Amino acid sequence: MNVALLGYGVVGKGVANLIEKHPEYGVHLTRILVHRKEQAVSVNMTDDINEILNDSSIEAVMECIGGDEPAHTYCLNAIQKGKHVITANKKMLSVHYDELARCAYENHVSLRFSASCGGGIPWIRNLEEIAKKETIYSVEGIMNGTSNYILDKIFRKGRTFEEALREAQELGYAEKDPSDDIDGIDTRAKTVLSANIAFQKAFDPNDVLALGIRYFSNEEYKYCINNRRVCVLKGIIQNHGEKVSLAVLPFFEEMHSLFASVHENYNCFLLNSETRKQLAFIGEGAGRYPTASNMIDDLLSLLRNEEFRYLPSGKGSNAEEALSYRFYIRSKDNKAFESLIEKEVGEDTYITRAASLKKLREALERNNDKEIFIAGISHD
């Protein structure tokens, strides 16, 4: 099979190396799209996307550019030209899923994105398989390696948030601007893509509350330690029958729980389904070769003529009223939460009664504290 690679960075180079190292795959890397002309240092490199789109011998493109545009348009155009698309780009795909999945369906090609959630963990592929056969009840996951690395270093090594973030940046886990990771945006994209596969819908990331760990402070650390808990950032999907709820927020987990044992930059997806009950998928959630391997697996599945064409049955609606927790809230502006508060546990720090995400969101809209920190309390 002739394939083209779009983007030759961390993941793109990993994909190219794996293809070169394994001629037995039967894959020929015909073209590599680079960003600028001067980066085209070998004969198969180009900075002109049309050389790839107009080459009818190329059957699949592997998108490793990242970001929204031009990645979105390149993927759309490739599909319209009858090429399979494999992408690692959760940010772009979670926003344009409906359009790209429909277009792939109509053009009889596959849209594959295993590497977009969980790096090297074969999560999406297994979720696809299971969702075809049985009802998915829930998914919970530590889906962002950077925030897990930071929280793990705080709890196990006594680092401050700033020290742990700096370490994550030095190790290449966190970008210079870590906002998407620590504000829950990256986790939200992965939660949405997982829900799309689980329920054959197209959920809108903008409908999903995403609370992050940016303002995690020593107050939270002390509360967790005193209550034998640790903090993790999780994406949540709950199926209530007619309704599905999605959310992203930090959780205070009991110290002996599965999620509390997920260290360093690892990810963990916990699936609850009709016949399999609980399944956990744990592994490195990022990195050149884990991520590239997941893309290669997608490619090899195409060579086996396995089709991945999903027609979303419609827009997903997020039932925030159906999911409730007790929350830990630290805010200087607590007025908005007054009706939810059960007790005060420290200065400007409260535990709420069980409240729905809808009620929490409504209160948040009335709150003016930019540095508020909120966590759900697991199994409480």
Ligand SMILES: NC(=O)c1ccc[n+]([C@@H]2O[C@H](COP(=O)([O-])OP(=O)(O)OC[C@H]3O[C@@H](n4cnc5c(N)ncnc54)[C@H](OP(=O)(O)O)[C@@H]3O)[C@@H](O)[C@H]2O)c1
């Ligand atoms: N890194 C990971 O561990 C990981 C894990 C899972 C998923 N992903 C996803 O994989 C994708 C790629 O990530 P990455 O870490 O490989 O990023 P990266 O190292 O920044 O690589 C992106 C590459 O694309 C190039 N590029 C940018 N705009 C381009 C354009 N218009 N045409 C052609 N090339 C262009 C960049 O070139 P310049 O640098 O010259 O601009 C760079 O070489 C992202 O969607 C990311 O979310 C990454």
